[in-house]
Amino acid sequence: xxxxxxxxxxxxxxxxxxxxxxxxxxxxxxxxYWYRQDPGHGLRLIHYSYGVKxxxxxxxxxGYSVSRSKTExxxxxxxxxxxxxxSVYFCAxxxxxxxxxxxxxxxxxxxxxxxxxx
Amino acid sequence: xxxxxxxxxxxxIQEGENATMNCSYKTSINNLQWYRQNSxxxxxxxxxxxxxxxxxxxxxxxxxxxxxxxxxxxxxxxxRAADTASYFCATDVGSEKLVFGKGTKLTVNP
Numbered sequence: 001x002x003x004x005x006x007x008x009x010x011x012x013x014x015x016x017x018x019x020x021x022x023x024x025x026x027x028x029x030x031x032x033y034w035y036r037q038d039p040g041h042g043l044r045l046i047h048y049s050y051g052v053k054x055x056x057x058x059x060x061x062x063g064y065s066v067s068r069s070k071t072e073x074x075x076x077x078x079x080x081x082x083x084x085x086x087s088v089y090f091c092a093x094x095x096x097x098x099x100x101x102x103x104x105x106x107x108x109x110x111x112x113x114x115x116x117x118x
Numbered sequence: 119x120x121x122x123x124x125x126x127x128x129x130x131i132q133e134g135e136n137a138t139m140n141c142s143y144k145t146s147i148n149n150l151q152w153y154r155q156n157s158x159x160x161x162x163x164x165x166x167x168x169x170x171x172x173x174x175x176x177x178x179x180x181x182x183x184x185x186x187x188x189x190x191x192x193x194x195x196x197x198r199a200a201d202t203a204s205y206f207c208a209t210d211v212g213s214e215k216l217v218f219g220k221g222t223k224l225t226v227n228p
């Protein structure tokens with residue numbers, strides 16, 4: 001899984017509780033992404049990061065926040081989990097074209113976190 | 119909103135047959151990529167075709183791109199049971215992000 005570790009791999013939580021998912025990479029990639037995957041919707045981008053403390057929203061960012069205080073870690077937080085956030089969450093990284101800082105945009109994915117909100 | 123839409127949603131074939139999946143998209147792209155996802159795993163990049171290319175091969179994979187029709191196809195020749203997976207197209211529109219389709223679920227029966 002390209003040096004990407006997601007934790008936890010499985011989590012069950014209750015509605016209204018905060019949840020933080022962690023994505024850790026070992027290869028110093030600039031770009032990191034959080035997706036959710038749901039039946040009938042495919043893969044949808046939640047947030048992404050283009051550097052330490054540099055993040056931006058994706059297609060389905062409501063109810064989620066992210067932080068990236070160091071290159072290797074990208075955290076996804078559900079401030080108050082809802083049942084609609086039950087999903088499989090994937091982290092991905094993208095390397096950059098040498099000398100440009102531009103994303104190559106071939107993405108490498110972690111193994112995913114299966115989150116159930118009851 | 120979904121940029122790429124795969125067709126069919128599901129495909130079941132016998133081992134040895136060819137599998138063809140299609141992807142349509144809406145806006146101009148820099149490149150289009152195909153990914154595979156085995157059950158319970160993350161997506162794995164298969165192949166990338168640039169907007170100025172019409173066809174690309176990689177082993178048993180053949181990808182075509184028609185920018186005038188905003189469509190791409192992925193052909194897997196001589197399918198094997200191990201090819202059973204979901205396949206996603208993803209479009210790169212130059213915004214440091216990819217937009218994924220909903221996927222085609224391929225089942226290859228032994």
